[in-house]
Amino acid sequence: MAFECPIITPETDPVARLARLNGELRQASAQTILRAAIIREWPGEMTYVSSFGAESAVMLALIADVDPSLPVVFIDTGMHFPQTLDYRDELVERLGLTGVRTIKPNETERKVLDPKGALWKADTDACCALRKVRPLEPALDGFSAWITGRKRFHGGARMSLPVFEFADGRFKINPLANWTPDDVELFMEQRELPRHPLVAQGYPSIGCWPCTQPADDPSNPRAGRWAGQEKTECGLHVERNERPRVF
Numbered sequence: 346m347a348f349e350c351p352i353i354t355p356e357t358d359p360v361a362r363l364a365r366l367n368g369e370l371r372q373a374s375a376q377t378i379l380r381a382a383i384i385r386e387w388p389g390e391m392t393y394v395s396s397f398g399a400e401s402a403v404m405l406a407l408i409a410d411v412d413p414s415l416p417v418v419f420i421d422t423g424m425h426f427p428q429t430l431d432y433r434d435e436l437v438e439r440l441g442l443t444g445v446r447t448i449k450p451n452e453t454e455r456k457v458l459d460p461k462g463a464l465w466k467a468d469t470d471a472c473c474a475l476r477k478v479r480p481l482e483p484a485l486d487g488f489s490a491w492i493t494g495r496k497r498f499h500g501g502a503r504m505s506l507p508v509f510e511f512a513d514g515r516f517k518i519n520p521l522a523n524w525t526p527d528d529v530e531l532f533m534e535q536r537e538l539p540r541h542p543l544v545a546q547g548y549p550s551i552g553c554w555p556c557t558q559p560a561d562d563p564s565n566p567r568a569g570r571w572a573g574q575e576k577t578e579c580g581l582h583v584e585r586n587e588r589p590r591v592f
């Protein structure tokens with residue numbers, strides 16, 4: 346059935362807009378959520394921030410169905426597995442994505458704060474701030490909303506993830522919040538999407554190489570991220586005033 350976009354004048358109050366969107370779309374399919382967000386709510390004002398990790402092909406394929414030119418931000422931390430960079434290029438070509446932009450840490454800051462590329466050994470929060478959080482802030486300028494690929498089954502703080510959020514002056518849309526691991530697997534199979542090469546080696550969640558291990562707990566797909574530390578998130582999804590002060 347064709348998707349219909351009812352004409353709605355967005356509220357100026359983000360709280361009211363959030364309530365309307367979650368009320369209308371919290372049980373909707375990822376496709377319906379994406380179309381409503383990209384076409385109706387924030388045309389020309391949205392981006393997707395992708396890690397090009399284990400499950401990223403799903404969201405990228407869904408976005409390509411709606412608008413393959415949608416801006417997609419990839420943060421090249423300088424610490425990715427080479428397989429991730431190859432996988433990014435493969436997905437871009439396969440899905441016909443024309444809006445992918447790669448951003449990097451500020452080189453002057455990196456030379457001062459992490460000249461040897463070993464900050465992660467001493468302070469993972471400071472390293473994530475330097476290599477992920479700070480580069481993303483200017484990259485989001487001009488966008489009113491961004492899409493994330495987070496899902497409730499990832500556990501931790503994500504277990505209570507709403508479909509629409511508002512943080513640090515922008516809306517965040519989580520079209521896959523309701524998805525299960527089986528939903529991801531089925532979609533990957535049905536669409537015959539290529540897999541990140543490290544998935545077959547036991548990595549269900551993939552970030553930077555120093556902070557990613559194969560997961561030894563099947564019930565926690567992010568068990569291999571910052572293993573042995575309390576840290577479970579890089580900070581991109583922590584509100585500015587709740588992030589640890591690192592420098």
Ligand code: SF4
Nearest residue numbers: 469472473476553556
């Ligand atoms: Fe640094 Fe690890 Fe964070 Fe990557 S995930 S930015 S290597 S601390």
